[in-house]
Amino acid sequence: MFVIRMVLKEMWHRKVNWVLAVLAVTTAVAFSVAFFTAAKASERETARLMLSMGYNVHIIAADADAGAFLINGIPDKTMPADYLDKLATQQSISYNHLLATLEGKMNWRGMDIVLTGIAPEACPPGQKKPPMTFQVDPGTVYVGFRIAESLRVEEGQTISLGGRDLKVKKCLAESGGLDDVRMQCSLGDAQAILNQPGRITGIKAVDCLCFEKGDPVAVLRKEIAAILPEAQVLQIKALANARAKQRQMIHNIFALMLPFVVAACGVWIGVLAAMNVRDRQQEIGLLRALGYDAGAICLLFLGKAVLVGLAGAGVGFLLGTTLGLTYGPGVFEITAKAMIRWEPTLLAFACILAPLFAVVASVIPTMIAVTYDPAATLREE
Amino acid sequence: MLVLNDLGKTYRTRAGQVRALHGVSLRIDEGQFVAVCGPSGSGKTTLLMMIAAMLRPSGGTVQFDGTDVYAISGPQRARFRAHNIGFVFQMFHLVPYLSVLENVLVARGASGKRDGSRAKDLLQQLGLQHRMQHRPGALSAGEKQRVAMARALLNQPRLILADEPTGNLDPENAQCVLTHLGEFHRAGGTVIVATHGPAARELATRTIRLRDGTVECAG
Numbered sequence: 001m002f003v004i005r006m007v008l009k010e011m012w013h014r015k016v017n018w019v020l021a022v023l024a025v026t027t028a029v030a031f032s033v034a035f036f037t038a039a040k041a042s043e044r045e046t047a048r049l050m051l052s053m054g055y056n057v058h059i060i061a062a063d064a065d066a067g068a069f070l071i072n073g074i075p076d077k078t079m080p081a082d083y084l085d086k087l088a089t090q091q092s093i094s095y096n097h098l099l100a101t102l103e104g105k106m107n108w109r110g111m112d113i114v115l116t117g118i119a120p121e122a123c124p125p126g127q128k129k130p131p132m133t134f135q136v137d138p139g140t141v142y143v144g145f146r147i148a149e150s151l152r153v154e155e156g157q158t159i160s161l162g163g164r165d166l167k168v169k170k171c172l173a174e175s176g177g178l179d180d181v182r183m184q185c186s187l188g189d190a191q192a193i194l195n196q197p198g199r200i201t202g203i204k205a206v207d208c209l210c211f212e213k214g215d216p217v218a219v220l221r222k223e224i225a226a227i228l229p230e231a232q233v234l235q236i237k238a239l240a241n242a243r244a245k246q247r248q249m250i251h252n253i254f255a256l257m258l259p260f261v262v263a264a265c266g267v268w269i270g271v272l273a274a275m276n277v278r279d280r281q282q283e284i285g286l287l288r289a290l291g292y293d294a295g296a297i298c299l300l301f302l303g304k305a306v307l308v309g310l311a312g313a314g315v316g317f318l319l320g321t322t323l324g325l326t327y328g329p330g331v332f333e334i335t336a337k338a339m340i341r342w343e344p345t346l347l348a349f350a351c352i353l354a355p356l357f358a359v360v361a362s363v364i365p366t367m368i369a370v371t372y373d374p375a376a377t378l379r380e381e
Numbered sequence: 382m383l384v385l386n387d388l389g390k391t392y393r394t395r396a397g398q399v400r401a402l403h404g405v406s407l408r409i410d411e412g413q414f415v416a417v418c419g420p421s422g423s424g425k426t427t428l429l430m431m432i433a434a435m436l437r438p439s440g441g442t443v444q445f446d447g448t449d450v451y452a453i454s455g456p457q458r459a460r461f462r463a464h465n466i467g468f469v470f471q472m473f474h475l476v477p478y479l480s481v482l483e484n485v486l487v488a489r490g491a492s493g494k495r496d497g498s499r500a501k502d503l504l505q506q507l508g509l510q511h512r513m514q515h516r517p518g519a520l521s522a523g524e525k526q527r528v529a530m531a532r533a534l535l536n537q538p539r540l541i542l543a544d545e546p547t548g549n550l551d552p553e554n555a556q557c558v559l560t561h562l563g564e565f566h567r568a569g570g571t572v573i574v575a576t577h578g579p580a581a582r583e584l585a586t587r588t589i590r591l592r593d594g595t596v597e598c599a600g
């Protein structure tokens with residue numbers, strides 16, 4: 001306990017050395033925390049952008065005509081609705097945001113439209129995330145811009161579709177695409193209207209293979225072949241690539257800069273520790289003369305490093321989070337404040353890794369301290 | 382108590398080898414007050430460091446109660462020092478961030494006992510009761526050396542090694558330190574003082590004179 005007391009008193013005595021060491025750890029931790037926070041916000045930003053771009057993976061029936069699907073945007077074959085449950089209960093798959101749909105063309109009030117039934121979005125175990133699209137309650141319908149404009153449909157109206165009464169929840173803004181001639185209702189309502197009970201035409205999804213080195217589609221197809229052999233996978237490359245590149249960019253910047261910052265801070269701490277050891281040569285010599293063993297001398301310096309690491313972790317986390325929360329909204333304008341939030345798990349990581357980092361940076365100076373010849377240091381006057 | 386047999390020490394420097402001590406054979410009995418004299422560079426400090434089990438000799442042995450102190454392990458030597466030897470240095474070597482009382486208690490580090498009453502008694506005997514919570518930076522040279530004396534006496538060692546303990550002190554403080562060394566000797570302790578001054582020699586029961594690393598006169 002006396003050695004611990006000595007550590008605390010020495011830190012108080014040599015405040016500048018201690019403050020500079022804490023500053024080094026703070027810099028490393030703050031940089032890491034700010035970057036992790038920003039990277040998380042970037043992920044959310046990407047996900048939010050993807051929401052407007054749509055899902056990038058389509059799983060359709062194996063016997064569906066893929067060419068026709070690409071031309072029409074609607075699969076010509078159906079598959080069992082419980083395929084969604086099979087997929088959503090799989091551990092460690094490369095798909096997320098699973099959205100089962102049943103789509104079909106029909107004529108309504110003299111206009112050709114697309115009817116899309118949507119099931120609530122599902123996520124595989126351990127990958128739960130906020131849904132990327134709106135949920136449609138049974139008995140309600142979202143009406144595309146062209147349909148609403150041409151047929152004078154308004155929000156709050158009740159319309160009859162295939163003999164089923166649906167309340168118009170919302171008339172959607174113009175998209176310039178197929179959504180403008182689409183009506184979206186719950187999966188159950190669509191199955192009744194299109195007379196396809198227990199069937200779906202596809203499952204939309206987002207892949208989690210942004211950092212996959214090889215061909216992501218091959219990985220996706222291999223996984224589906226094992227789980228749903230009666231299905232095939234199509235990936236919308238442009239969307240997938242945009243998403244992957246966005247995530248890789250943040251990841252690459254981080255991977256490039258973090259080692260430099262951490263190494264620089266490590267050297268900084270090491271130099272300060274070496275200066276501290278040099279300043280305390282005679283103290284070390286005295287303690288060795290008084291019978292303190294190598295373990296006590298190590299504790300004197302590595303104990304200080306642990307305290308420096310803990311202090312740096314706390315201050316660095318606060319600083320990094322504050323920087324992320326203050327400047328993040330300016331960077332991530334779409335998700336802004338709602339999506340940039342503090343990451344409590346980073347505090348736990350910082351409290352473990354920062355002391356370890358400070359200890360590693362102080363190991364060489366500590367070893368030098370342990371090997372000091374007490375006779376030589378005490379003779380120097 | 383202490384037997385030095387053909388003790389020698391050679392330092393390797395860039396300029397070549399320097400023979401600091403050679404062929405030193407001495408026997409020091411318990412209860413002696415030994416003054417080690419000689420000009421600068423004669424090997425006084427080297428001899429004290431080797432007796433203290435802090436400087437391995439190039440040749441010869443140091444036996445304390447029949448045990449070769451350099452034949453035992455490093456941790457055993459550390460324990461040996463903590464239990465048997467008290468040190469007083471010319472430059473005091475106080476820990477700057479500890480209070481006077483803690484600087485005395487630091488000698489308990491290895492033994493682990495943390496009772497402060499003996500440390501306080503010693504500081505009182507040395508006239509430092511009003512300085513216990515002060516840092517070394519606030520003390521005069523004489524006060525610092527008295528703190529070092531209290532630290533040396535704390536573990537009730539059998540041997541005190543003092544390297545020029547009065548070298549940086551005014552006559553009054555020098556006398557105070559020598560008085561306490563004398564009291565320790567009268568109480569049965571063994572003292573070995575490396576000194577230039579005549580005062581310690583007057584107090585000593587035996588004088589050893591070194592010249593060029595050899596014993597010129599063993600008293």
